[in-house]
Amino acid sequence: MLSFAHLLICTFFTLTVAQQQCEPGWVSTEKSCYLLSDEKSLYHDGPKHFVAWAKCQDKNGHVASVTSKKENDFLKSWLTAAINDSTEGVWLGGSDYHGINQWAWNSPHEKVVFSDWADNPGTSGRCMSMSPKFGYSWVPEDCEKTKNMKFICEQDRCTQPTECFKGSCYTLLCSTHRAKVTADYMEYNEDGDPVMPDYTVCPKGSIARIESKEENDFIKTFLSKSEDFVRFVWTGGYDEDYEWKWQDTDDMVTGFTDWVQEDDYTFYRFHEEGCIALSRSDDWAWKDLDCEDKYPVLCEEPDLSASG
Structure with a gap:
């Protein structure tokens, strides 16, 4: 059985190798690289019209979409460590495009399957954030409110051979x-x-x-x-x-x-x-x-x- 020290070394090595596959300033999982932007999402006109979309696309990525519990748990741990004593949420790429409680990622075609909604957050809206008030679980937000939030960019990585x-x-x-x-x-x-x-x-x-x-x-x-x-x-x-x-x-x-x-x-x-x-x-x-x-x-x- 591996000792705790061995597990710590293995975890550090895995993260170090993964980090080398991402650009400086980004963090990594097996499938993606992530960047917590210091800029604001700057809502303009509707759920899709944020400066965040353009900023992430300029970095050859997209506003983060969360498709598994493993990915969600990683982001929760990362945000908890990266953002100290903040009460402000972090904006994700999920939107209720038509205002009928049907959530999708980055375009209406990418339906939200995995979810981690907070219980009784006391908020409503067509945009989505990860809220530190609820351990970075998801809450629906008024899109106007999210314009002052930081946001997460995600770059996907494929490993499939030709x-x-x-x-x-x-x-x-x-x-x-x-x-x-x-x-x-x-x-x-x-x-x-x-x-x-x-x-x-x-x-x-x-x-x-x-x-x-x-x-x-x-x-x-x-x-x-x-x-x-x-x-x-x-x-x-x-x-x-x-x-x-x-x-x-x-x-x-x-x-x-x-x-x-x-x-x-x-x-x-x-x-x-x-x-x-x-x-x-x-x-x-x-x-x-x-x-x-x-x-x-x-x-x-x-x-x-x-x-x-």
């Missing part, structure tokens, strides 16, 4: 990205003409395109091995004037498709520009999401070993 299938190799890029650059990010040349900027997410190859049921089934199996926090994964499919195309060639999406039933390409949506994501909760079927949302990306490149 796998190859019929001439292509697939890699899950776990750092979150937009699916594509939209007109909001237009640049201009010397003549003042609009030019869409280069936007290369995948370090090699391109964002994946799916052209057959066989390929789709392989990708489903591949993604089923990913970490639980991977809820949506971008492919290269995008909508242009209600016609679906693939980013790498602008070819039309024809033949095989695997839409979630309500997300047929004629489905009315509230965002202007849609891109194709694969949804874990729908057995990795295709889902039409806002291209500006940030999720992990499925990259595809030629399998050079297959050509030899």
Whole structure:
């Protein structure tokens, strides 16, 4: 049996190794890096319009979402040690988007499954904080109140190796990205003409395109091995004037498709520009999401070993 001293050494070593995988100033679990921001969340207009979202995205992350008891317990211990004698809560990425007590993380599609709500907190609202008054359990807050709170940024990490299938190799890029650059990010040349900027997410190859049921089934199996926090994964499919195309060639999406039933390409949506994501909760079927949302990306490149 290990002595307490041995356990302490092992714990320190594990945390030290994990810390080395995060940027300076961040702390780590097996799946994520976390940063407690000294800035305020600065609420603007509705649950999603916080400076915090932009600040975390600038750091290639998102406002923290808590998906397990293990992660929640880690954050509670960390906040207790990091924040001394504070009565102010810390803002999380959970929101009741429609005001009907249906909570979701960072977008309405990411439903809250695990929860740690405080008993009878005496507060209400559409935003979520971890409150020191309740041992950093969760409380609903008026979004106006959360603008003066600190917030937690989270960077997700994937450990899944690349796998190859019929001439292509697939890699899950776990750092979150937009699916594509939209007109909001237009640049201009010397003549003042609009030019869409280069936007290369995948370090090699391109964002994946799916052209057959066989390929789709392989990708489903591949993604089923990913970490639980991977809820949506971008492919290269995008909508242009209600016609679906693939980013790498602008070819039309024809033949095989695997839409979630309500997300047929004629489905009315509230965002202007849609891109194709694969949804874990729908057995990795295709889902039409806002291209500006940030999720992990499925990259595809030629399998050079297959050509030899």
